[in-house]
Amino acid sequence: MNILIVSATKAEIAPFLNEGALDSGAFVPGIPEEVFLKGTAPAQGTAVYVLVTGVGTPATIYHLTKALQKYTYDLVINAGIAGSFDRALPLGAVVQVVSDSFADLGAESGAEDGEDFLDIFRLGMTGAETPPFKNGKLVNDFRHPGWQEAEGLTVNTVHGKESSIEAIRSRLPAITESMEGAGFFYVCMSEGIKCLQLRAISNYVEKRNRENWNIPLAVKELSAALTRIVEEYSSSPADDAD
Numbered sequence: 001m002n003i004l005i006v007s008a009t010k011a012e013i014a015p016f017l018n019e020g021a022l023d024s025g026a027f028v029p030g031i032p033e034e035v036f037l038k039g040t041a042p043a044q045g046t047a048v049y050v051l052v053t054g055v056g057t058p059a060t061i062y063h064l065t066k067a068l069q070k071y072t073y074d075l076v077i078n079a080g081i082a083g084s085f086d087r088a089l090p091l092g093a094v095v096q097v098v099s100d101s102f103a104d105l106g107a108e109s110g111a112e113d114g115e116d117f118l119d120i121f122r123l124g125m126t127g128a129e130t131p132p133f134k135n136g137k138l139v140n141d142f143r144h145p146g147w148q149e150a151e152g153l154t155v156n157t158v159h160g161k162e163s164s165i166e167a168i169r170s171r172l173p174a175i176t177e178s179m180e181g182a183g184f185f186y187v188c189m190s191e192g193i194k195c196l197q198l199r200a201i202s203n204y205v206e207k208r209n210r211e212n213w214n215i216p217l218a219v220k221e222l223s224a225a226l227t228r229i230v231e232e233y234s235s236s237p238a239d240d241a242d
């Protein structure tokens, strides 16, 4: 089977990329160098490729769509670090995000009552049940057994102000915040491709203070999770991995 791992930055999955199992330097012609596609020697029929897209939904959607136009994958995994709204989730914890949304796609109504955000569904710009949306969310039907499940949300601007954090929390009940997840799901779900979004918690969503972040721990745990998943698929026959 072919697995594609999609990450915004190389740094987020550096330990995984540096593992001996990966065959470094396999750039695929036609893919710009900053979009790094790397293949393993197939282990018992499983080949792993990595696509580094750049941060944010536009870069993720553009480069993932291009890769899917050229190649076929059986499973696509979005691997990245994320913020958590839930302090019960320890830094370094790895979760599978099972639903996501474009949290800041919409309009302000000007109301001062906390209800001043109108999403694209309330604006009538698209339907809450228009595929790939379900009830206004991007819900992943595929779950990988053994990984804690969490709802996510995706932003263009990372929350760092108490008032905006309170507002988003009252509007959406998400646990994780990323800058790519919904874009990733939008592409995979539109194409009917089996996908997973794995996020390791690097920080809590709070008033911005980079000193409280633990990126090295999140990066280490994320890579360990990727290694485990790849090993699982490599050691089980393709039909059992579905």
Ligand SMILES: O=C(O)c1cccc(C(=O)CC[C@H]2O[C@@H](n3cnc4c(=O)[nH]cnc43)[C@H](O)[C@@H]2O)c1
Binding pocket: 008, 009, 011, 012, 055, 056, 080, 081, 082, 083, 084, 155, 158, 159, 177, 178, 179, 180, 202, 203, 204, 205, 215, 219
């Ligand atoms: O500075 C570093 O060493 C470093 C190493 C790895 C990754 C980074 C990033 O800045 C990654 C950006 C990436 O992280 C996601 N992220 C992480 N926390 C949050 C958050 O609280 N809210 C939204 N996104 C978050 C995001 O998906 C970015 O693409 C730096």
